[in-house]
Structure formats: C-alpha cells, structure tokens
Amino acid sequence: MGYASREFTLMYFTQGVVLKKIDTGEVDAFFTLYTKDFGKLFLRAQGIKKPDAKLRGHLEPLHFVVIGFISGKNGMRVTFASLRDIFPSVRQEEQKLLIGLSMAEFVDRKCFEGEKDERVWDEIVRGFLLLEKETFTTEEKAQKLEGGMNGELSVRMSPASRDFLRVFEERMQSALGERGEDVRPPHLIKSAVY
Numbered sequence: 275m276g277y278a279s280r281e282f283t284l285m286y287f288t289q290g291v292v293l294k295k296i297d298t299g300e301v302d303a304f305f306t307l308y309t310k311d312f313g314k315l316f317l318r319a320q321g322i323k324k325p326d327a328k329l330r331g332h333l334e335p336l337h338f339v340v341i342g343f344i345s346g347k348n349g350m351r352v353t354f355a356s357l358r359d360i361f362p363s364v365r366q367e368e369q370k371l372l373i374g375l376s377m378a379e380f381v382d383r384k385c386f387e388g389e390k391d392e393r394v395w396d397e398i399v400r401g402f403l404l405l406e407k408e409t410f411t412t413e414e415k416a417q418k419l420e421g422g423m424n425g426e427l428s429v430r431m432s433p434a435s436r437d438f439l440r441v442f443e444e445r446m447q448s449a450l451g452e453r454g455e456d457v458r459p460p461h462l463i464k465s466a467v468y
Contacts, residue, residue, distance in 0.1 A: 292337045293378040313390040319352040361406045393449040401442045
C-alpha cells in the first residue's frame with residue numbers, strides 16, 4: 275500500500291513598497307518590491323490584469339502594501355496584497371511623482387534581491403513619508419519643457435526636487451555601506467527631517 279506524499283508550501287507575509295511593474299502576457303505582471311522582512315523581491319502576479327482580479331489596484335508602483343507570497347519551482351508568486359498607503363500627494367503632483375519614481379529606480383538599481391537590511395528599509399519608508407509631506411512652491415512645480423515625445427510638454431526636476439532626491443540617495447548609500455559615515459545634508463530642505 276503506497277502513501278501519497280504531500281508537499282506543503284509556505285506563504286510568507288511582509289510589508290513592502292512597489293518599485294516597478296513589468297506587464298507580461300495578456301493578464302500577468304512581474305513586480306519588484308523592497309520589503310521589510312526579505313529585502314528586494316521579484317514577484318509574479320498571475321491574472322492581475324483581469325477586470326475581476328483580487329490583486330488589481332493594490333500592486334502599482336509607489337504603493338505601500340502588505341503582501342503574501344509563495345516560493346515555488348517557477349519563482350515567487352504573489353497570492354495576497356493589501357494596500358496600506360498610496361502616498362496621494364506623490365501621485366497628484368508631477369514633481370513629487372518624478373522624485374518618487376526616481377527614488378524607486380535608485381533603490382531597484384542599488385539593492386540586490388533577497389538581501390534584507392533594516393536600515394535600508396527605514397530609509398525607504400522615511401524618504402517616501404517625507405516626500406508625501408514635502409511642499410514645493412508654484413515655481414518649483416512648474417518646471418515643464420516643450421519638445422517631449424510627439425511635441426507634448428515634458429517635466430523636469432526643479433532644483434529643490436533634485437536636492438530632495440540627492441539627500442535621499444546619499445542616505446541610501448550610507449545605509450547600503452557605500453559611504454563610511456552618516457550623511458548630513460549641507461543645507462536643510464524645507465520640511466525634511468533628514
């Protein structure tokens with residue numbers, strides 16, 4: 275008499291910030307997140323582009339989420355996602371959106387998959403929370419250039435935006451051990467508590 279073997283798959287839960295989304299096929303997508311408990315992860319979300327998908331709307335770049343995932347023979351797959359914060363002003367203001375996407379790209383480029391680092395996580399969360407609270411003047415917001423693709427306006431970073439991003443990148447480099455000391459900005463950004 276034979277016995278059926280059962281393999282159990284563990285589901286992991288953690289908090290994370292969605293750094294990047296890559297659409298694949300008609301209904302699937304891959305996501306890069308930096309998570310509190312696992313560091314940077316590359317996860318597949320099956321069927322996320324279907325109109326009735328339970329994960330739809332939760333996993334978008336710059337969303338702060340709680341996710342559940344499993345690790346299988348075909349990689350890691352998202353099985354649960356719950357939105358914690360969407361950083362509304364970051365999504366509504368062009369300068370903040372540009373900074374937020376630049377921050378996400380920097381983290382994606384500098385961090386290796388699966389390397390958990392509490393200090394890096396803290397800097398990412400702090401950076402996005404400060405960006406959400408940051409205020410830019412009307413002049414700083416209106417940094418638009420003619421001549422984007424197809425003749426439309428394109429947005430560029432204002433000097434204040436570049437300063438904010440520079441401080442974030444320097445603090446991240448320090449957290450990653452790329453610099454030997456904590457970074458102290460040469461001047462204070464208006465509302466940043468760096």
